[in-house]
Amino acid sequence: xxGVQRPEDRPDIIESxxxxxLKELLEDICKHGIFGTVLAYIYVIEFQKRGLPHAHxxxxxxxxxxxxxxxxxxxxxxxxxxxxxTDLRLFQIVTKxxxxxxxxxxxxxxxxxxxxxxxxxxxxxxxxxxxNVNGHPIYRRRATDPVQVGKYSINNRWVVPYNxxxxxxxxxxxxxxxxxxxxxxKYLYKYxxxxxxxxxxxxxxxxxxxxxxxxxxxxxxxxxxxxxxxxVFDKSTTNWKKRQRGGQNVIGKLPVVSILDTESxxxxxxxxxxxxxxxxxxxxxxxxxxxxTLQQACQEYxxxxxxxxxxxxxxxxxxxxxxxxxxxxxAMICGYGKKWRMFQIYECSIKFHFVRTLCIVILSRxxxxxxxxMLRNCLHPTV
Numbered sequence: 001x002x003g004v005q006r007p008e009d010r011p012d013i014i015e016s017x018x019x020x021x022l023k024e025l026l027e028d029i030c031k032h033g034i035f036g037t038v039l040a041y042i043y044v045i046e047f048q049k050r051g052l053p054h055a056h057x058x059x060x061x062x063x064x065x066x067x068x069x070x071x072x073x074x075x076x077x078x079x080x081x082x083x084x085x086t087d088l089r090l091f092q093i094v095t096k097x098x099x100x101x102x103x104x105x106x107x108x109x110x111x112x113x114x115x116x117x118x119x120x121x122x123x124x125x126x127x128x129x130x131x132n133v134n135g136h137p138i139y140r141r142r143a144t145d146p147v148q149v150g151k152y153s154i155n156n157r158w159v160v161p162y163n164x165x166x167x168x169x170x171x172x173x174x175x176x177x178x179x180x181x182x183x184x185x186k187y188l189y190k191y192x193x194x195x196x197x198x199x200x201x202x203x204x205x206x207x208x209x210x211x212x213x214x215x216x217x218x219x220x221x222x223x224x225x226x227x228x229x230x231x232v233f234d235k236s237t238t239n240w241k242k243r244q245r246g247g248q249n250v251i252g253k254l255p256v257v258s259i260l261d262t263e264s265x266x267x268x269x270x271x272x273x274x275x276x277x278x279x280x281x282x283x284x285x286x287x288x289x290x291x292x293t294l295q296q297a298c299q300e301y302x303x304x305x306x307x308x309x310x311x312x313x314x315x316x317x318x319x320x321x322x323x324x325x326x327x328x329x330x331a332m333i334c335g336y337g338k339k340w341r342m343f344q345i346y347e348c349s350i351k352f353h354f355v356r357t358l359c360i361v362i363l364s365r366x367x368x369x370x371x372x373x374m375l376r377n378c379l380h381p382t383v
Contacts, residue, residue: 014051014052014053015053021170021172022045024170025057025166025170025174026041028166028169034166035059035065035067036062036064036065036066036067037062037064038065039061039062040060041057041058042058043057043058043192044056044192056191056192058192067178068131069131070128070129073131073137073178076163076176076178078159078161078163079123079140079156079160080140080142080144080156080159081094081144081155081159082164087164093167093171094159094167095147095149097159097162097167097173097175098154099119100117101121101154102117102121103121121158122157122158123139123156124157125141125143125157126141128140136177137178139161141156142156143155143156144156161176162176224254224271224272224274225254226252227252228252229243230242231243254272255268259329260332263294266294267283267294269298269303270294270298270301271283273303274301286300313329
């Protein structure tokens with residue numbers, strides 16, 4: 001980095017280093033078996049608000065490698081400050097991965113909700129690890145003399161659980177936790193499969209003169225993405241109820257759906273455009289005629305005329321997908337018989353240095369003349 005640049009100013013460097021470390025980490029876990037024999041693993045990469053990447057990895061170990069006893073847990077996971085006299089480097093890394101601090105010593109910490117830490121810090125001191133408490137172990141956190149970290153004096157109650165070997169090798173914040181019961185499996189899988197955070201934003205030029213209540217009363221229906229603005233989900237009754245306040249601060253969103261999941265893809269397309277639907281019959285009914293499939297309903301609404309749906313898809317994905325993901329998406333769209341013109345429109349997003357591999361994927365969908373011209377452009381680009 002140069003001058004006063006911060007990490008978020010250089011995503012090219014940050015993401016390259018992150019990708020290298022992630023590959024090395026997965027190799028250590030899956031091939032070298034630092035936790036034992038891995039039967040399966042899944043992971044998802046997320047980006048913080050400033051664009052910094054991090055990964056959530058969920059491992060499934062074989063029966064002989066499963067971490068069951070408190071001795072096994074203590075072998076792989078620590079939640080205590082290391083002794084700086086015996087391992088100064090590890091101590092320096094761990095003290096950079098402390099939670100908060102929050103609570104009464106820092107009430108303005110981002111984790112504070114209604115005066116309490118949403119991550120349940122600071123933890124209680126514990127002389128010995130407890131194996132299973134509500135699906136999670138309670139790690140050993142012995143009472144020791146506090147140490148000074150920045151302007152705060154902290155102890156083991158603020159340490160995020162970690163694996164010493166991984167921290168020393170990667171010099172990074174790596175939180176390691178043990179899933180001690182099937183009770184936590186549903187949450188873990190839901191967490192890693194939740195998808196990227198998305199938002200729909202409306203920008204209006206000039207002064208905003210909008211009466212939400214009047215608009216809601218006058219509107220015959222609302223779209224699916226508008227529901228959180230006017231209603232709130234009650235978990236206790238599993239029902240939606242009318243929102244009493246705060247609707248102006250709510251942004252409704254629908255997860256991005258892969259084009260490979262055709263039914264979900266067309267369902268999302270309908271939900272974003274059709275108002276007042278309260279059932280699948282409503283979604284499938286167009287002008288009094290009930291369609292058989294969601295794709296047919298999209299066709300009846302005119303959503304599939306021309307190439308607009310593909311332009312919408314590429315425009316949306318070009319905002320956050322990597323060039324590799326974009327070229328795979330483009331190749332899939334070519335499978336539906338789309339024109340060469342679409343490649344010319346999105347060539348800047350896909351990037352030239354990926355075109356060579358892209359050619360092989362879409363040759364079968366192009367006529368011979370265009371095939372040869374495309375190959376010439378790939379191998380001998382015009383400067």
